[in-house]
Amino acid sequence: MVSPVCSKQIGVLHKRFKQLSHNEETLRRDHFNEIDDLAFNPIRAQIIEAFFDRRNFHQNGEGKVQEIGFEEFVVVMSHFRPPSAHMTEEQRGKTRREKLRFLFNMHDTDNDGIITLEEYRHVVEELLSRSGTLEKETAKCIADAAMLEVASISVGHMEPDEFYEGITFEHFLKLLERFEIESRMIIRFLNMDTTTLCK
Amino acid sequence: MDPIRRSSTLRLTGLLCLLFLVFFSRGFASHDVVSEKSSGTTQEDSRSQANSTAHKKTFPVLSFNYEHVRTPFEISLWILLALFMKLGFHIIPTVSHIVPESCLLIFVGLLVGGIIKATGEQPPILDSNLFFLYLLPPIILDAGYFLPMRPFTENIGTILMFAMVGTLWNVFFIGGMMYAVCQIDAAKLAHVDLLSCLLFGSIISAVDPVSVLAVFEEIHINELLHILVFGESLLNDAVTVVLYHLFKEFAHEQAITVTGAVLGVISFFVVSLGGVMVGVIYGIVGAFTSRFTSYSRVIEPLFVFLYSYMAYLSAEIFHLSGIMSLIACGVIMRPYVEANISHKSYTTVKYFLKMWSSVSDTLIFIFLGVSTVAGPHTWNWIFVIFTVIFCLVSRVLGVIGLTAFMNKFRIVKLTKKDQFIIAYGGLRGAIAFSLGFLLNNNEIKNLFLTAIITVIFFTVFVQGMTIRPLVELLAVKKKKESKESINEEIHTQFLDHLLTGIEDICGHYGHHHWKDKLNRFNKTYVKRWLIAGERSTEPQLISFYNKMELKQAMMMVESGSAAKLPTIVSTVSIRNVQAKGSPKPSRAISKSREEEIRRVLRANLQNTRQRLRSYSRYELLNDALEDDISEARFRKQKEMERRMSHYLTVPANRQETPPVRKVFFQQEHKVYTYDDSESPRGRASPSCADDVSELKETPEKPDQSSTPRANRDAELKPKEQDDQGDQLKVSRCLSDPGPNPEDDEDSTFLP
Numbered sequence: 001m002v003s004p005v006c007s008k009q010i011g012v013l014h015k016r017f018k019q020l021s022h023n024e025e026t027l028r029r030d031h032f033n034e035i036d037d038l039a040f041n042p043i044r045a046q047i048i049e050a051f052f053d054r055r056n057f058h059q060n061g062e063g064k065v066q067e068i069g070f071e072e073f074v075v076v077m078s079h080f081r082p083p084s085a086h087m088t089e090e091q092r093g094k095t096r097r098e099k100l101r102f103l104f105n106m107h108d109t110d111n112d113g114i115i116t117l118e119e120y121r122h123v124v125e126e127l128l129s130r131s132g133t134l135e136k137e138t139a140k141c142i143a144d145a146a147m148l149e150v151a152s153i154s155v156g157h158m159e160p161d162e163f164y165e166g167i168t169f170e171h172f173l174k175l176l177e178r179f180e181i182e183s184r185m186i187i188r189f190l191n192m193d194t195t196t197l198c199k
Numbered sequence: 200m201d202p203i204r205r206s207s208t209l210r211l212t213g214l215l216c217l218l219f220l221v222f223f224s225r226g227f228a229s230h231d232v233v234s235e236k237s238s239g240t241t242q243e244d245s246r247s248q249a250n251s252t253a254h255k256k257t258f259p260v261l262s263f264n265y266e267h268v269r270t271p272f273e274i275s276l277w278i279l280l281a282l283f284m285k286l287g288f289h290i291i292p293t294v295s296h297i298v299p300e301s302c303l304l305i306f307v308g309l310l311v312g313g314i315i316k317a318t319g320e321q322p323p324i325l326d327s328n329l330f331f332l333y334l335l336p337p338i339i340l341d342a343g344y345f346l347p348m349r350p351f352t353e354n355i356g357t358i359l360m361f362a363m364v365g366t367l368w369n370v371f372f373i374g375g376m377m378y379a380v381c382q383i384d385a386a387k388l389a390h391v392d393l394l395s396c397l398l399f400g401s402i403i404s405a406v407d408p409v410s411v412l413a414v415f416e417e418i419h420i421n422e423l424l425h426i427l428v429f430g431e432s433l434l435n436d437a438v439t440v441v442l443y444h445l446f447k448e449f450a451h452e453q454a455i456t457v458t459g460a461v462l463g464v465i466s467f468f469v470v471s472l473g474g475v476m477v478g479v480i481y482g483i484v485g486a487f488t489s490r491f492t493s494y495s496r497v498i499e500p501l502f503v504f505l506y507s508y509m510a511y512l513s514a515e516i517f518h519l520s521g522i523m524s525l526i527a528c529g530v531i532m533r534p535y536v537e538a539n540i541s542h543k544s545y546t547t548v549k550y551f552l553k554m555w556s557s558v559s560d561t562l563i564f565i566f567l568g569v570s571t572v573a574g575p576h577t578w579n580w581i582f583v584i585f586t587v588i589f590c591l592v593s594r595v596l597g598v599i600g601l602t603a604f605m606n607k608f609r610i611v612k613l614t615k616k617d618q619f620i621i622a623y624g625g626l627r628g629a630i631a632f633s634l635g636f637l638l639n640n641n642e643i644k645n646l647f648l649t650a651i652i653t654v655i656f657f658t659v660f661v662q663g664m665t666i667r668p669l670v671e672l673l674a675v676k677k678k679k680e681s682k683e684s685i686n687e688e689i690h691t692q693f694l695d696h697l698l699t700g701i702e703d704i705c706g707h708y709g710h711h712h713w714k715d716k717l718n719r720f721n722k723t724y725v726k727r728w729l730i731a732g733e734r735s736t737e738p739q740l741i742s743f744y745n746k747m748e749l750k751q752a753m754m755m756v757e758s759g760s761a762a763k764l765p766t767i768v769s770t771v772s773i774r775n776v777q778a779k780g781s782p783k784p785s786r787a788i789s790k791s792r793e794e795e796i797r798r799v800l801r802a803n804l805q806n807t808r809q810r811l812r813s814y815s816r817y818e819l820l821n822d823a824l825e826d827d828i829s830e831a832r833f834r835k836q837k838e839m840e841r842r843m844s845h846y847l848t849v850p851a852n853r854q855e856t857p858p859v860r861k862v863f864f865q866q867e868h869k870v871y872t873y874d875d876s877e878s879p880r881g882r883a884s885p886s887c888a889d890d891v892s893e894l895k896e897t898p899e900k901p902d903q904s905s906t907p908r909a910n911r912d913a914e915l916k917p918k919e920q921d922d923q924g925d926q927l928k929v930s931r932c933l934s935d936p937g938p939n940p941e942d943d944e945d946s947t948f949l950p
Contacts, residue, residue: 016706037703037712040719043693047700080701082610103690106697127692128738142744146685175686178679183611185694187701188709 013077017070026067027051042129046106051076055105062111082186092182097173099185104172114166117147150175280311281561299663301413301564305656308568315569322573325566327633331521334563335630336511337555338409339522340504342433343529344552350426357605357613358427361621362434365597366404370442372593373586374400380585388582391643394450399647401442402635403590403654407628408432408522409563410655414626414663421676424617428624436522437471443634444518474520478527481510485528486535486729492544493731499544500551503536535729538742542749563629570632571652577645586650587657590627598622616673623666626658627651688743 020035021027032038032048041047051068054061056076065072079102083095107115107123121143128139151164154171167175265272284307288295294303315322351358374397381388381396411432415425445463485506492499507528514524537545598621606612613621635651638644670677699715702708 013705019706020704032704035703038700040715041696041700041703043696044700047697047704051704077701077705080698103693103697123693124689124740127689127696127740138741138744142685142689142740145744146689149684149686175684176690179687179690181694185698186610187698187705187707187711188610 010074013074014070017073026069027073028067043126046109046123046126049109050102050106053105055111056102077187080185080187082188083182095182099181100173100176101169103181103185104169107167114168115172116166117143120147120167277562277565278558281558281565284565285557285561297664299414299417299659299667301410301560302660302663304561304564305568305571305659308565308570309572310568311565312569312572316572322569323566324573325563325570325629325632325636327637330563330566330629330633331515332512334559335409336508336521336525337552337559338412339433339511339525340507340529341552341556342408342412342429343526344503344507344533344548346526346530347422347426348530350422351430354423354426354430357609358430358434360601360605361427361431361598363438365431365601366406366435366438367442368597368600369404369590369593370397370400370438372400372596373404373589374398376589376593377582377586380581383581385581388579388646391646394446395643398443398446398450398638399650401439401446402631402647403586403627403651404593405435405439405627405630406432406625407630409560409630410626410628410659410663411624413560413564414659414666415624418667418670419678420620420670421678423611424620424624424675425678428621433522433526437467437474437520439630439634440518440520441467441470447638470518470520471523473517474514474523475527477514477517477519478510478524478529479531481506481513481524482528482531483729485532486539489532489536489539490729490731492540496541496544499540500547503532503540503548504551506532535726538726538730567629567632567652567655571656574648574652575645576649576652577642578649579646582646583650583653587654590654590658594625595622598625616675619673620666620670620675623662623669626662627655628659629655631655685744685747688740692740 017027020031022031029048029052032051038044038047049064050056051073052064052066054063054065056079057072058075068076079099083092087095104115107119109119109122121140124143124146125136125139147164147167150167150171154167154174155164281304284304285300288300288303312322374393377399378391378393378396381391406428408429411429415428441463445459445466449459485502488502488506489499492502507525510528511521511525514521540548598618602613602618602621631651632648632655635644635648638647695711695715698711702712
């Protein structure tokens with residue numbers, strides 16, 4: 001389990017939750033759409049979806065919800081906790097899995113546990129969507145190359161008529177094992193000051 | 200047996216060359232005698248030859264005039280010596296494994312200096328002007344241009360802390376302690392006052408980038424530690440410059456005033472920020488210039504070098520930090536210049552920088568050795584020993600203290616091992632020596648110089664030699680073999696956007712937010728001005744992808760007949776990845792891309808004389824406009840090639856195991872331009888038969904403008920006819936065992 005968010009941070013997050021939801025009890029997707037800064041983000045749709053994805057709530061649920069309460073908000077945010085100073089190797093491994101699981105869920109939109117070529121293509125297209133040049137061909141090409149790489153790393157040898165279904169979670173872990181995600185995928189909550197909270 | 204004999208022969212040759220060079224240089228140092236003698240002989244010869252009136256000077260058939268070329272000749276000799284030494288150390292593997300190159304070079308310098316002195320000549324001293332203006336800039340530029348930006352910016356806080364606060368601490372600690380030492384009666388150093396000691400401290404405390412680079416490059420330590428020590432060595436130049444000039448000025452007045460101290464602080468900001476600004480200005484101008492260099496590609500590298508050098512010199516005019524200016528210029532210029540210049544120019548820049556910095560580095564160490572032999576020395580046991588001790592102590596204390604402070608703010612904390620390596624890697628080098636050399640000539644100067652040289656020797660020899668076994672002993676993380684992975688790049692970008700988005704949701708303007716803002720600003724405004732053509736809108740992912748493709752294509756072309764395997768060793772093909780029955784995307788290959796592909800493949804294939812599998816779609820023409828085609832399309836070309844290579848045709852009826860090569864080389868031309876890809880022959884199996892038929896088509900029917908052909912550029916057609924003579928033979932992939940009845944191995948594929 002990712003280490004729990006401490007009480008001071010919960011206070012700050014609560015303030016933000018209230019601000020986003022206009023003092024209601026739950027957040028909906030349109031609340032997220034109101035955040036101006038997100039407008040420039042090429043993957044905003046996927047980020048917003050991640051908040052409403054039951055798989056990220058640590059309750060082994062599946063599917064999507066339409067609105068979330070504060071508890072779910074905090075749970076999703078907890079994926080971005082920095083690792084605590086003294087962590088055993090096992091804890092570090094668990095944190096890695098958590099974070100990579102979050103990423104995996106973001107890619108695997110149809111919830112079947114595998115990132116297919118189509119889904120991966122969609123990811124790359126979204127990344128390039130704000131570049132101005134809608135080069136769908138290039139995006140496809142890059143996605144294909146990436147899939148090829150995953151297949152080569154994970155499976156190695158395949159018969160010509162075998163078909164690589166898609167990236168499973170295990171393959172995903174192997175793919176990004178050099179990525180040091182536990183130190184990269186973090187937000188520093190501690191420095192948050194309510195006066196700098198944007199709209 | 201053979202390599203040993205070879206290496207010993209080479210060693211002997213190297214030694215002989217060395218001696219030869221040394222005697223040459225010594226000989227020419229006493230040129231006056233020689234030239235007089237020889238001119239005397241010539242005259243005698245001519246007189247004896249003349250047979251005519253003695254007062255008429257006969258035409259000298261062969262004369263000796265060394266003065267004419269003396270300076271460049273001697274410079275060349277020194278550089279040659281340096282290069283031979285470098286070669287020699289790499290040929291002899293055993294020694295270079297234990298002793299770092301810098302130590303050996305200093306030793307050679309000592310030897311050469313000793314030989315020169317033994318013959319009664321005055322050995323040349325490392326002139327400060329020579330050092331600061333000619334020897335140092337290439338090394339710094341090389342470092343700055345290839346500075347890995349991501350780890351640098353991620354650790355910038357720590358680096359600045361070490362560079363600024365750490366160096367300040369070192370200066371005052373060493374200066375103060377040495378003053379205390381000087382008060383000891385036994386030392387007989389009472390004439391050394393506080394200011395001089397502080398001046399000495401400021402010279403000796405800066406970590407030297409040249410030495411750090413020289414030693415750290417060989418131990419392949421992990422990126423974080425490397426960038427920390429190296430970044431510190433680069434950025435502490437500002438502190439060193441300010442303090443050095445400050446104390447030098449004060450040494451005249453013999454007192455430090457409060458205003459003086461305040462001015463010193465202000466001066467520090469001016470020096471560092473001013474230097475950076477000068478570098479940024481030159482960098483932007485350089486990037487802007489490179490936008491137009493497509494008209495004359497061969498001079499592109501010169502622009503890079505000259506702008507950077509001007510940045511350094513301009514900063515030095517105002518006594519600003521030249522090193523920071525150089526680094527800033529290289530860093531700013533690099534992304535834009537690389538997008539604009541040709542691939543060949545990029546390679547040229549890279550190799551020239553490496554070459555110059557390597558030569559500089561070698562020369563610096565040799566001269567250090569020679570200067571040691573040359574210079575007047577005042578050896579004072581107490582002073583020297585205490586200097587060495589205090590340098591070590593202050594470094595250790597400084598690192599420990601600063602790490603304890605910085606770890607509060609760092610995500611990835613620095614462990615004790617890291618701290619030890621950082622402390623141990625604080626090497627001093629030639630900058631300290633040159634600064635010391637610039638001091639006013641008095642007795643204290645010799646004292647200081649001796650101490651400085653001792654510290655340098657100690658750090659380079661002792662610390663340099665022992666750091667490698669210590670790294671092994673402490674099991675410090677080594678540099679990871681970075682294989683470029685498109686997946687990692689995709690996820691790096693994905694993560695950047697994700698974290699920015701989360702920060703926005705949290706309402707927290709963290710550094711991802713600002714980085715994203717900077718990137719967007721860069722993309723919308725800066726890139727448009729500084730990058731030529733369509734590259735300006737190319738997203739980073741695509742650039743990365745093209746670059747990767749480029750590398751892999753070059754690698755596969757270069758590996759030629761060698762059995763070097765490409766990075767991905769597998770038999771997985773794109774066929775395995777794509778869904779069965781998914782419609783093949785129709786590709787609209789632009790004309791320019793085709794051209795590029797053709798050109799590069801032709802160039803490469805002609806060079807390596809490869810016999811490749813069907814390259815039907817790559818009609819390589821003997822294009823007279825080769826040099827004019829924009830290199831910018833070269834990269835897209837690579838993308839194209841890679842795309843092609845993805846579509847493997849691994850027909851079911853093939854007996855042989857698909858060689859690894861096939862991952863890259865085989866083409867499936869169903870995905871080629873024209874939709875009506877029927878050839879007159881039937882397309883029974885999606886295989887090389889198709890390739891072959893396609894191929895056969897073209898040589899046999901060159902005049903026929905078959906419908907598919909007509910869809911493509913008409914200009915190609917006449918050229919194809921012309922160049923059939925030059926066509927490369929197409930054949931199977933090198934690893935293919937034997938002729939396949941389907942394949943026609945004599946079908947030519949058009950260059």
